[in-house]
Amino acid sequence: MKDIRGVNEAQVRMILAVIILLVLVALYIIIRNRRQTGGSKREGSSNVVSMERHRKRKQSSGEQQCSACKKRNGKLVFYAEDNGTVIGLCKDCQSKAKKRDMLPL
Numbered sequence: 001m002k003d004i005r006g007v008n009e010a011q012v013r014m015i016l017a018v019i020i021l022l023v024l025v026a027l028y029i030i031i032r033n034r035r036q037t038g039g040s041k042r043e044g045s046s047n048v049v050s051m052e053r054h055r056k057r058k059q060s061s062g063e064q065q066c067s068a069c070k071k072r073n074g075k076l077v078f079y080a081e082d083n084g085t086v087i088g089l090c091k092d093c094q095s096k097a098k099k100r101d102m103l104p105l
Contacts, residue, residue: 068093078105 063072067087076088079102086105089097097104 064088066090066093068096079103080105 063074064076065071066073066076066089068089069092071090071092073090076090077094077097078086078088079097080086081100081102087097
């Protein structure tokens with residue numbers, strides 16, 4: 001059966017189904033994009049890293065190692081080597097720094 005404009009009833013239904021399908025696909029894409037951008041901010045997954053766990057672990061370790069003898073010591077004196085690296089030496093190993101004319105930091 002022909003409509004006034006020369007379009008079948010089946011053709012009208014097909015055009016309506018395609019339009020509805022396009023609208024549904026567009027809504028799906030919009031909702032998915034909003035969840036991806038908005039959801040990540042709410043969950044806290046950003047480029048900022050929390051240092052709380054690192055700070056707690058550092059506080060619990062207490063004593064630092066001597067750079068020369070690797071013994072744990074509560075008090076180290078820090079020296080700068082010729083190449084710019086920093087070493088921490090205990091009282092027993094400070095003679096090594098004096099022999100190499102290293103200045104304490």
